[in-house]
Amino acid sequence: MQTSASSKVINENVILKNYEKKVKEEVRLINENLFEMLKLLKIDDSSKIYDDLGLNKGSQAEIDSFEIEIRSSNLVKSTESLSKIVSDLKDLTILNDFKSINSQITSHCQFLRMNENDIDIQLRMAKDVLFKLLQDLQNEYYTSRYK
Known part of the structure; x- marks a missing residue:
């Protein structure tokens, strides 16, 4: 009986550590995507970026727009994952309390x-x-x- 209770506590600790890793990763992804979106949205007058790659401003704007769409979808995916983790933790708390x-x-x-x-x-x-x-x-x- 004692070993069963201790293994249950250890199992719960492993599950909670796993959730903690997931939360940290999702928050890191949210921060990274927001930071990169803000960098893309920053207006700079230096046209050397376009000249180095051989792109005109219209092409670069399309590329930036596409990257913002991708990053915003990654942002939504990360927030949905966080919501799922919160729901799982609520269920875990209710079922194991x-x-x-x-x-x-x-x-x-x-x-x-x-x-x-x-x-x-x-x-x-x-x-x-x-x-x-x-x-x-x-x-x-x-x-x-x-x-």
Whole structure:
């Protein structure tokens, strides 16, 4: 039992480390794509870039536009991956949080037992009152002259 619990904790730690690596990688990709998009959007007047590659400004604008589209799609992909990781972590927390689930169940059971005891006491009191009233009615009936 002890080894099972310790292996479960180790397994959860491995899973969490894996998620941590994924989050760091996705955040790095988001930063990289945003930085490169901002570099592309920066307006510079130096035309030597175009001259070195032998491109005119229109061609370079098309290339820049295409690169921005690619980087924005990478950005969307990374943010969707982060959302998926958050969802997975929520599921993992809900499914593996047995301590809080057990404590809630235990407290609810205690509440129901207290209610059960209160209801049992009230039923016994009602039974005693009804028994006494029934005895009084029987005595009255058997001692009456209208029998």
